[in-house]
Amino acid sequence: MDLNAYTLEAEIEEHHWWFVGRRRLFAQLLTDLAVPRDAAILDVGTSTGTNLRLLKGLGYSNVTGVDRSPQAIEFCSAKGLGPVELGDVCNLPFADGSFDVVFATDIIEHVDNDMSALQELSRVLKPNGRVLITVPAFQVLWGVQDEVGHHKRRYRLKELVDKVLAAGFRPLQQYYFNYLLFLPILAARMLLKVFRFGVTNENQLTTPLLNRILLKIFTFDVRTAGKVRAPFGVSCLVLVDRGQS
DSSP, rough: HHHHHHHHHHHHHTTTTHHHHHHHHHHHHHHHHTOOOOOOOOTTTTTTHHHHHHHHHOOOOOOOEEOOOHHHHHHHTTTTOEEEEEEEBBBBBSSOEEEEEEESSSOGHHHHHHHHHHHHHHHHHEEEEEEEEEEOOOOGGGOHHHHTTOOOOOOHHHHHHHHHHHOOOEEEEEEEEOOTTTHHHHHHHHHHHHHHHTOOOOGGOOOOHHHHHHHHHHHHHHHHHHHHHHHHOOOEEEEEOOOOO
């Protein structure tokens, strides 16, 4: 991401509806999996620490972040979140089979070779481990955030599932989320494409009142997405393991 995007994210991630709601989704998944508090967890592409904040808050004691941006690592350090190591999702600085759980949330869309990234996630995972993968969905939603985030692509759920299967994973859960806001976000991004309004980051548009409203909607969304299984959403989620050898 651009430095300005990191700076803004670092300022808002603790309270912004998107990050708060997504952390609630991930927390529920960890609870459902009964992940022990001493499990070795890796957060890949940790950015300014939103997942590290979640894991620390839940009491996980063996958590490592990795990011290719020194600026992102500095933001995490300033917040007391870490440790975070310098590294790339396609070349992780860890031994084979190091982690019980790997978070790869909104990261593989940033790299040219997403299959290489998925294979690297598999390499560092313990035999009975789990990987949580989320990505932005539907190319029609391409907008300002994709540009400032230096995304290479957005995904359909089937495409993502096909790729994790090709990488040797077994999907355990798969669904779209942020489905309730799909049409409003699509409309807003189409308007921004036409008129721009001088917006360089969509987070500039989120007022405190709008943030509270969107958080209520998104909280309901993440509680129900795995049950509703809507055929669309702003994001895809796939939870995988390495299957049977």
